[in-house]
Amino acid sequence: MSAMEQIDYEVAGSVATITLNRPENGNGFTQVMRRELIDALEQADSDDDVRVVIVTGAGRHFCVGADVSSGKSDQPFAYGPGEDTGPVPMSVDGIPRDGGGMVALRIAEMQKPVIAAINGAAVGVGVTMTLPMDIRICAESSRFGFVFARRGIVQEAASSWFLPRLVGISQAMEWVATGRLIPAAEAREGRLVSRVVPDGEVLAAAREIAAEIVENTSSLAIAAARRLLWASLSEPSPWTAHQHETRLIRELKQGPDYSEGVASFLEKRPPAFTGRLSSDLPDLPDWPARPATTSAPDGAGTGGTA
Structure with a gap:
């Protein structure tokens, strides 16, 4: 930078x-x-x-x-x-x-x-x-x-x-x-x-x-939870949240942090999560959605949703 x-x-x-x-x-x-x-x-x-x-x-x-x-x-x-x-x-x-x-x-x-x-x-x-x-x-x-x-x-x-x-x-x-x-x-x-x-x-x-x-939580779980909470603010029904939560719980359980979270609890020790957002994060709900009328000049970066 x-x-x-x-x-x-x-x-x-x-x-x-x-x-x-x-x-x-x-x-x-x-x-x-x-x-x-x-x-x-x-x-x-x-x-x-x-x-x-x-x-x-x-x-x-x-x-x-x-x-x-x-x-x-x-x-x-x-x-x-x-x-x-x-x-x-x-x-x-x-x-x-x-x-x-x-x-x-x-x-x-x-x-x-x-x-x-x-x-x-x-x-x-x-x-x-x-x-x-x-x-x-x-x-x-x-x-x-x-x-x-x-x-x-x-x-x-x-x-x-x-x-x-x-x-x-x-x-x-x-x-x-x-x-x-x-x-x-x-x-x-x-x-x-x-x-x-x-x-x-x-x-x-x-x-x-x-x-x-930093000391107590999984970066994967926090990223997913953050997206679920914000995205759900504009959903018309709790069923959509239920759908996303069901999928993400399953996928996170198959990832590197769930077993460590359970083991650290049972062993009464601080967790040592190893999951990395760049490689281990499941697909999250698309939010905020960009309107079709938003555009960038040729060669300009979009900066993500912003």
């Missing part, structure tokens, strides 16, 4: 940490950041030694939203100062795709669990990009804002799909319609985050959860 300008990427203890790194701008989202985030997610997903991904922000804030400092009010989520000058590499209905949505859908497609360690403000795309992440932890001083209507636009990053499924339609509509800042306690009560921790402890809390996943 090439050197990054606006994020940091490091791997330690089977955990990849992606840090938004524009602290002087509140980690404002740019097209450079969009491209680098997708590259980092691709790197983490293709590395068998990475089991969990943590996303956090450098400095006081997680991400204060799109960088509109260039004054380009006609395209506040497209291009800003010093950013990529090439086209957004895909389109929907012939229109260049929303950059936040490209990141969100790549996160949705991940095989590894993704934890948001939210410090300070998460506003606009700073909060919507976290919605497809699996676990969101925030600091006591964190503030969230779905401020789009106050800027004369609609929410992005596929949040119209994710937000009401996470918090319910009534809570989602209140936050979107008012565009007000939401304190951490309200975010926890409204199920936007699962945990609120003291300032300065959010990354440590995320790493504690990540370590528990």
Whole structure:
């Protein structure tokens, strides 16, 4: 992976940490950041030694939203100062795709669990990009804002799909319609985050959860479980989940991790799972499905579903 300008990427203890790194701008989202985030997610997903991904922000804030400092009010989520000058590499209905949505859908497609360690403000795309992440932890001083209507636009990053499924339609509509800042306690009560921790402890809390996943679970089972849970949100019947679960249970039992999971339980010892996503993962439900109107220029990579 090439050197990054606006994020940091490091791997330690089977955990990849992606840090938004524009602290002087509140980690404002740019097209450079969009491209680098997708590259980092691709790197983490293709590395068998990475089991969990943590996303956090450098400095006081997680991400204060799109960088509109260039004054380009006609395209506040497209291009800003010093950013990529090439086209957004895909389109929907012939229109260049929303950059936040490209990141969100790549996160949705991940095989590894993704934890948001939210410090300070998460506003606009700073909060919507976290919605497809699996676990969101925030600091006591964190503030969230779905401020789009106050800027004369609609929410992005596929949040119209994710937000009401996470918090319910009534809570989602209140936050979107008012565009007000939401304190951490309200975010926890409204199920936007699962945990609120003291300032300065959010990354440590995320790493504690990540370590528990790494030390105790099968990467194959986690990848399958993650896909089943997210994909089932849009299924009309539990029979579809039953169908997928029946097949995956059978196939995972024939793989390298099931016998070790049972043996470690019976022998009262920590498991030593050896299954690798690159070679041992059964076929998973296809999700998120790409619409037929989504296209890429000749020679451009699709970046998976994103």
